[in-house]
Amino acid sequence: MFQKILIANRGEIALRIIRACQERGIKTVAVYSDADRSALHVRYADEAYHIGPPPASESYLRGDVIIDVALQAGADAIHPGYGFLAENAGFAQAVQDAGLTFIGPPPAAIAAMGDKVTARETVAKAGVPLIPGTPAGLSDEELLAAAAEIGYPVLVKASAGGGGKGMRMVHAAAEMKSALGAARREALKAFGDDTIYLEKVVEGARHVEIQILADMHGNVIHLGERECSIQRRHQKLVEESPSVAVDEELRQRMGAVAVAAAKAVNYVSAGTVEFLLDKNKNFYFLEMNTRLQVEHPVTEMVTGVDIVKEMIAIADGRPLRLRQEDVRIKGWAIEARITAEDPDNNFMPSTGTIVALREPTGPGIRIESGVYLGMEVGLYYDPMIAKLIAYGDNRAEAILRLRRALAEFRIAGVKTSIPFHLGLVDTPRFQWGQFDTRFLETYKPPVTEDLEEKRRIAALVSAMLLHQRGQQAVRIGRDGAQAEGMSPWRKAALLQGLRRLV
Amino acid sequence: MFQKILIANRGEIALRIIRACQERGIKTVAVYSDADRSALHVRYADEAYHIGPPPASESYLRGDVIIDVALQAGADAIHPGYGFLAENAGFAQAVQDAGLTFIGPPPAAIAAMGDKVTARETVAKAGVPLIPGTPAGLSDEELLAAAAEIGYPVLVKASAGGGGKGMRMVHAAAEMKSALGAARREALKAFGDDTIYLEKVVEGARHVEIQILADMHGNVIHLGERECSIQRRHQKLVEESPSVAVDEELRQRMGAVAVAAAKAVNYVSAGTVEFLLDKNKNFYFLEMNTRLQVEHPVTEMVTGVDIVKEMIAIADGRPLRLRQEDVRIKGWAIEARITAEDPDNNFMPSTGTIVALREPTGPGIRIESGVYLGMEVGLYYDPMIAKLIAYGDNRAEAILRLRRALAEFRIAGVKTSIPFHLGLVDTPRFQWGQFDTRFLETYKPPVTEDLEEKRRIAALVSAMLLHQRGQQAVRIGRDGAQAEGMSPWRKAALLQGLRRLV
Amino acid sequence: MKYLAQIDGITYEIEIEANNAIILINGEPVEADLLQVDPLGLYSLLLDHRSCELVVEEQTQGYRVTLGAQTFDVRVADERQLRMEAARADVSARAEGDMPITTPIPGLVVKVLVTEGQHVEENTPLVILEAMKMENEIRAPQAGVVRDISIQPGQSVEGNAVLMILGQENAVVSS
């Protein structure tokens, strides 16, 4: 087994991997940019190395520097997490060339699935159903013509893409020109490649994905599905497992197709095959993510399988601990991505210093968090600062626990997506599981009933504090009542005999 | 269903109940003493009422005041938690007499199980096996004679007792006199009754208890066992479910006996039947706790049943949601009680202000906590400030996660039991599950290997801080490097060109 | 003592009398117990026994109060003080109907889609701003005429920076 693993990532996922290593008795090495010296992953790892200035291109994307650190620190493996270098076949190869183990799939599998066109061709041969669309590399004019043939709405997608970058939905020919331009610009910036293609929009479709585990000995199993249809501009906001739209028969059918897709590229490690599922239980291959995913915890909670620890065991050459028939779904898990974004202002990123923080706990609640008191939330990295996962015996209990935990979450200093999530869980369509990937386009959050009451409280408290400050100015020393844990306000009420209860 | 529930308790258990109510859409009313104005249960409840000064006898034990508050606040039920008024039949009756619902067993069942002698007689008639012992109410001389007959070691126990108070183990006749005196004094103080009795010590025995759920319609089921043998002076420190000593056959046998004991007193609500289990799988009735127990979360995690929510449903008159055959044990859960006690100093209570706090999170970790930043930990109440529960697919994974989470726990301002737990989880006998209730009497914690290294770090940091303070005295304004998140130390290293990497 | 607190343009009058024991909001008496919980600005309020937690940050002209997931910027002053400020503010007020277009976050200006003097309808895209590696469109919140564009493509802007003014139709015609 590995003695020391370097985690080539930051934030909550770096912590997640550090914890898995600690539970397996493996030492951990963190890397950090100037923006992350005080970050949790630096503090919770056994060792930490500085790798560059805040921009990712000068730190977390510097594969060469990271491999040097791994060699210097005596690490024998590198876990890339998600994002950054996780789906960079060149990096995976360079890690191997340096004599280290890359905890993830083989470079060839990353490359095959990384190019969306190659991926579609490869899995199609293995019998995986595809969505109608164009080949990549067409000109804007050709794409415009193809779109008319496929029929609007169409999706513009980046050939090298992922994570919604460079992706646009277009409803009419008139919007095509600006959408193609924006998609190409984003793709070029994000991936250094502005090749795009079109895909038919499957209407009323859900985003359902299958988690895969594959070892080096040809064993491939799936851990059931995740439902990720609650998306905003192709960014997932809420994920759950299982899906209300998937019964056991469909689960095994989709699972078998996902396993076939993985086998088509000789996949090894954890991976996810994403599908669109329409109302008639037809499903189409979207893409395969050749890495650990943000939403992996919901699968862990309903299967009892620790996916990160399995990845480490697989990378060590061990055969899978589980057979397909050992995998059972029990209960329901829902994840809410807590981002530093302002849901009242079009999800604009919010920056600032975290001045108060108390994360929810209690039955059925799991937190995967990279946020801490005193943290400076900036614009260098992804705005996701924590994940809140609620588990329940059934979907209703999971939703109720999620709502309870969201209400309990205390965070101040930045705006977060929590108000969005609180609104969502109170929406009947969400509660009934009646949604598709376009749900948020027309979604109106329920009106907050207690806004006026909260405003009144904020006004009152501000006046009380200003008043208290005025009074303290003429007082000397510490207030006696306060020393006993009593506020000056209750003391005053007591003294005046005005309290309403004994 | 209830509209509003008053929680007649404080600390982590009050929060646990508040969360269950929130998940069922029930409003909550907290009560607090002067020592608890800023406590979490006050802040997380919908409403809060002051009930008296810090001593429990003047606040949390004032059943009359609490019932008045419930009526004033418009609550329709009271949940007593554990401790305080939870096993006070008179209080349960008074709650009913005030037209409110007591969320717990009927007063008669509390009374029957509350007097240990009556309890033994009642369950014996139902076929529940007992430990040899004396009746209650004997004089010291009679007890001395009886002890000789039973054979040492014997346990001195308070007739009205519970929670280890008034309990003493005596190994020889010479120790009897002082032990009887101490036990009577403690019993008188704790319960207002110094009646005591003797019980044979079952050597090599484990403390194994069965969780019961009983509704108002005669349905009684059990949720399997908890192993609570890791005890210090009869105070449980670590609990787990299931037990390494119990197989499925024994589980069902003990479960059936526990159900019979509950039925013998017409039990309703959640309750626990405690047994001693010897090496030959003989088990003896110890007592029945007619309340929610501290360690209930480990059962919740392996069965998926939310015991507090079930208690509320039962008190509302609903029939049990589950039949015995629906209850399945999956995985393993271990709870560590985090107390403000100094394990290096004979577990003396530790007091102070919490100046730093970060509770562990991540996969398989559940925290039930009453501790918060700025909290004054005093001597008025039980020193347990939090519970850390680790869940895993199997016992090994649960232990590894517990260890990881204990190491991750950051708390400063009071000494805690965390170092004890860290030592325990590294002990082979604990890891192999080879222990009985006397395990801690001879347990020596493993030597902390890195003590010298930690001392060296503390010395270094202190010198660096003193040095930094001296330098700041001659500096004006904020340090430029620090403003960018860089410490003056790294900046210095950079300036001098002395960094060893890149 | 009488205080005026302003949030989102709504004014609340709070009276605190008899050595803190009598508190009125807009004339309505309340029982309020406020306690600071930790040194960082976390407060617990019991308002007529209802419990709530707040985080308070001091600001130049009042407080930023976070209640659950909502954040309010509160301007508070005693009555006399606030009236004086209001009078001062009136003098320097902008021409009525002018609306400054600001960016809520820092970012990089990718494109400016309008020119000065151009009439735009509500919802017209004005600027493309790149932040967090995503392109975000800043749109016109109302119809108007573009004035005083203070940015150009390639320029980095701070949060809350004014990008341009959206003037009133009439105001421009008459000038």
Place this chain on the structure above:
Amino acid sequence: MKYLAQIDGITYEIEIEANNAIILINGEPVEADLLQVDPLGLYSLLLDHRSCELVVEEQTQGYRVTLGAQTFDVRVADERQLRMEAARADVSARAEGDMPITTPIPGLVVKVLVTEGQHVEENTPLVILEAMKMENEIRAPQAGVVRDISIQPGQSVEGNAVLMILGQENAVVSS
């Protein structure tokens, strides 16, 4: 600058030179980066790239440093300063071998089990103290003769209060 830090009777010598860039512990050079993480005293240290978190509380004569579950009281001073203090402390030192018996926690004295002048063996129970509703025995940490009992049953005592002195055998004989 040279510093001496004392923990549990062990002294460490720390040198910090060249404008913070050279740090030696007991003569051994280390690479150390120390950063305060939050305003409450949480620090992150990277010591030769090994990462650890510490909580530091200021005390009258140094710092209380919490590392994981261990807490250390550190006396720290520059060399000259510490030597002066040590000299002063010598003068006021107690007669060698005398041991004050203290209670680590506040509580109520239930019983005093010894009398002045009594010889006790190591581990003899001296006092029964009630705290947290449990009776706790305070036992003799070494053999000696009881002196200066300053408490009586029914009395409440503060934490760290001296209950009595356990004198040296010889010292009492000679007095």
